[in-house]
Amino acid sequence: MKDDPRKKITLMVTLIILIILFVLKPYAIIYGVQRGSLYALVAIPLALTLGIVGILNLAHGDFLTLGAYLSYWFFTSLGLDPTVSIVLIVPLMFAIGAGLYKLTISRVLKAPLLNQLLLTFGLAMIIEESINLIFTSRPRNIFVNYASSSVRIGKLQFGVYEFTYTLAAVGVLLFLLYFLKKTKLGKAAFAVGQNPRGARIIGINVEMIYLLIFSMSVGMVGIASALILPRMSIFPLVGAPFTLKSFCLAAMAGLGNLKGILWSGLILGIGEAVIQSIEGYSGWADIVFFGVLIVVIITRSYRGSYS
């Protein structure tokens, strides 16, 4: 593999900028890494579905909401800590994803894009309204002491819980890279994502792969759902903003570039945090988020290359 000098330069410049920022605004780097990891953790499953199944899932953020409420129910009814409940949430969400895929998604894969969007939008509405009916719109919270614990290093005092997002994002990414490159099923899924017709010709059960990948995607969102519960208020629309941010990260990283999702998440998270750290400029955070996204996409288009 040839070393790309442009990549080396980009990496060096990025490192230098990060070091300077860490010296000037250490909290922005810490919070940015934490927040960016969460964006990446939620976006990676969406990118998986988009890259292999080829569907734009507008209900993606609502699966995050659903998982959070399941985790809330486990906590309040069974006293199960959210981080422990992941072992239940993931297979449950997997099953829900499989059921929804069979009932709905599988029927529109060959339909026009608009139909797919409308279907997943409908799913999103059903999830939101169902949660609203059962739990009402009133925000729910849980309290676990460790979620607001912090460490002090020199003059810096910062929370540590949100580094679980970083660990989870890296863990999910490594798992998927291993799965897609080293396992038979994963290689089949990779092939389907590259060329579904060709995959079918060589005997791969494409429909089964779609079902598996979609279900895995929903299952993995369950990890994020359980992890956000100790830190966030949950309400029927809590996951909705993550749908758009996940699409943005997928667009920024490029189709099929799972590693790129993590880097994109970190860049955008740090960008947001840096802006928020400047007094009076927190309102610019969203502008910067989408501004950076647009610059990256235009630059990529200009260069004419997608990884």
Next chain:
Amino acid sequence: MEVSNSNFRRCREVRKFLVILFVLLFLFSLGVAKVKPIKLGAVLPLGDITGRQAANAMKLAVKEINEAGGVLGRPLELIIVDDEMKPEKGAAAINKLATIDKVDFFIGGMSSGVHLAQIPILKKYKKITVWIGAASHLCEQAIGPDADWYFHLHPWDYQQGASYAIGWKAILKKYPQVKFDRVFLAYEEGAFGTASYKAYLAMLEQAKKGKGVYVGLVKEFKGESFKSAAFGGGDYRAVLRHAKEWNPDVFIWAGYDADALPIVAQAKEIGFAPPIFIGAPPGWPADFGKSPLSEGIVLYGMWAPSLNKVSPVAEHFYNAYVKEFKEEPVTYFAPLGYTNVYFLVEGIKKAGTLEKEKLIKALEQVEYDSPLGEKLKIAPSAIIKHQGFTKQKILQWQNGKQEVIWPFEVQTADFIYPFPKWEDR
């Protein structure tokens, strides 16, 4: 033979009498059923906890009044329409209640934005309206000074702001160790938070000129916005850190219920514990009191269940609500909805008629002991003639409950000051 003939005639007479009696009873029951009810048309956001509980409380009030014989010999009929917190639906609801349901009065309300759309429609019908929602002064301006058919029970925003100053001055007098010189306001960047920030700025500008209730209260003020969790935000660490560096006597956050627990958790995380920590959302999340982080948080509101300790009316309302609906009232819109119906009914009883002019005069004279822990009396506000409540209360979360700190007449617990250290919880 003669004996059996006379028995037969007697039986026929008895049967005839019974038939006539049943017919008379039937006609009487029809007559009673035809007593025309007094129709109350309520518009509320039933999908929101405030609207849902206000509606329940109104139903409770109507039930109690009807069980006691109704008003002027007539039962009350409550018709509730959901405005879904949408202005166009709120306006349509008024039209529907007026033209299809033909209600006698309009009651209810919550959102100021919805009410602004309803006001032109209300002005079209000019029915007596007793409104429990809409705090924005823009609504008062829209109603105008000539709407003598309009009664507004919820304090206006400027009245709320003024009442906080009056309350804190009283607290400073009672508790001399309390300081209120440096105030930092973290506000959500949307319309609600920005309006709060601008209102504070305006009041403090007036105070600098020696005018208004904030004179002598706040010496330094700083504000910074954040993105509310309700709109995809939820990271307050930057604004909390800026507040910590500024070292205020008082930290206030004006956001939504979704911000409540995360903001205190993140304050704990960065070690920020100002002497007074005030939360000013329109409502609180369901589980907030269960968290040890809630201890010592000050809030503004019109009611708390702890008022049961000091107000028999509040206690009656609370117990009746729990018995009827198997849930606790958690928002002040519940007792306010209850007050809405009872206030109107007291006016009707006083007037002895539904005739508009007489009823308006009667409502102006009503003094109703409300479950909000204060007497409801009507007086003019800045623009309108008929304003009810004019202040909020200062409360504090203590042991998972909201306790009243001020007004002292209904105080239910001592003020905890300074805000307890995070390490002590």
